[in-house]
Amino acid sequence: MSQLSIDSLSKAYGPVQALRDMSFEVRAGEIFGFVGSNGAGKSTTMRIVLGVLAADSGEVRWDGRPLDLHVRRRIGYMPEERGLYPRMRVGEHLVYLARLHGMSRTAAVAAMEHWTDVLGIDARRGDEVLKLSLGNQQRVQLAAALVHSPDILVLDEPFSGLDPVAVDVMSQVLRDQAAAGVPVMFSSHQLELVERLCDRVGIVRAGSMVAVGGIDELRSTPERRWEVDGPAPDDWLARVPAARLVSSEPASGSSAGTGAARRSVVEVANPDLADVDQELLAAALAAGPVREFARVRPSLVELYRHVVSSDESPAASDRTPAEVTA
Known part of the structure; x- marks a missing residue:
C-alpha cells in the first residue's frame, strides 16, 4: 500500500x-x-x-x-x-x-x-x-x-x-x-x-x-517498573539487589501508621535479568500479603519528558531512533 x-x-x-x-x-x-x-x-x-x-x-x-x-x-x-x-x-x-x-x-x-x-x-x-x-x-x-x-x-x-x-x-x-x-x-x-x-x-x-x-x-522502555501493593516493611526490597524503590505511599484504604500496607513503585534498570518479576514478587510475599502486583508502563507524557530532556545532543549521537518497524 x-x-x-x-x-x-x-x-x-x-x-x-x-x-x-x-x-x-x-x-x-x-x-x-x-x-x-x-x-x-x-x-x-x-x-x-x-x-x-x-x-x-x-x-x-x-x-x-x-x-x-x-x-x-x-x-x-x-x-x-x-x-x-x-x-x-x-x-x-x-x-x-x-x-x-x-x-x-x-x-x-x-x-x-x-x-x-x-x-x-x-x-x-x-x-x-x-x-x-x-x-x-x-x-x-x-x-x-x-x-x-x-x-x-x-x-x-x-x-x-x-x-x-x-x-x-x-x-x-x-x-x-x-x-x-x-x-x-x-x-x-x-x-x-x-x-x-x-x-x-x-x-x-x-x-x-x-x-x-x-x-x-x-x-516498553528498558527500565522495567512494577507496582506492588502490600508489604509495609521498608527493607523488603533488599532481597532483590537489582531493584530500586522509586516511590512509596500508603495504599488505598490504609492508614499511615506503622505496619500499614503501602503502594510502592519499583524499578529494575537491567532488562536482561531473567525472572526478575518472580524475584520481586517472592520478596514482597515474604514480607507480607500482596494485594496487587503489576507491570507499570510510562505514559506518552512521561516518555516525552524523558526523551526531550536528555542531555545528549542529537548531532553528537551515533544511536538510531528507537524505531519499531512491525
Whole structure:
C-alpha cells in the first residue's frame, strides 16, 4: 500500500540547523502523531513535504517515488498559521478552494455541503470567516484540507484552541479518513490526545527524530517498573539487589501508621535479568500479603519528558531512533 516516506531531510537557516537527517514514514490507513517542543522542526518538515520549503538534502517520496506537483495537489494541508480569507463567506470559500484543486462546481458544492455538515458548521455557510469563533474557524480550516478528497493529510496543530466537543468531532474525522486508507500525519502538544488517537508516534528533538514507533512499543522502555501493593516493611526490597524503590505511599484504604500496607513503585534498570518479576514478587510475599502486583508502563507524557530532556545532543549521537518497524 502507498505510504509517505521522509528520508534523511536536512535543512539549515543560516547557522541554525533546523533538521538533521529527519527520517520516518506515514503508512496508508494510519494516524501518525508528530510531537516535539517548539522549534524542534515539525513545521519545517511539513512545509518541505508540501513543497513550500526546499530541503538542503534528503527526499520526500509517495509510493516509492519522489513527490511531484500532481501528488502534492492531492495533499490536504492544515497549516499552524491559519490561512483563511477573513472576508469570504464559509461556503463560497470552501467551494473556491475545491475549484482550485480542479473540481467541477457541482462537485465542489457537494463537497462543501458534506464537510460543513460533518464538522457541524452547516449553519455558518453564509457567514464571513472573521465572524466565526476561533473553534469554528478551525473547523473551516479542516474542511478546507478535506474538501478535495485528498490522498494524504498533513495537519499542523489541528486541535489547538478547540473545546472538548470540537476535539471529539475532529478526532472522529481523522479516524474515518484513516479507516478509508488515507495516511494522516498531525503535530500536537496535547500528548494525551496523541496517545489516545495515534497508531504510531514520532518524537522530535532539535531537528532529529529520536523515537518513533507504536504507542505500546515506545512505552516498553528498558527500565522495567512494577507496582506492588502490600508489604509495609521498608527493607523488603533488599532481597532483590537489582531493584530500586522509586516511590512509596500508603495504599488505598490504609492508614499511615506503622505496619500499614503501602503502594510502592519499583524499578529494575537491567532488562536482561531473567525472572526478575518472580524475584520481586517472592520478596514482597515474604514480607507480607500482596494485594496487587503489576507491570507499570510510562505514559506518552512521561516518555516525552524523558526523551526531550536528555542531555545528549542529537548531532553528537551515533544511536538510531528507537524505531519499531512491525
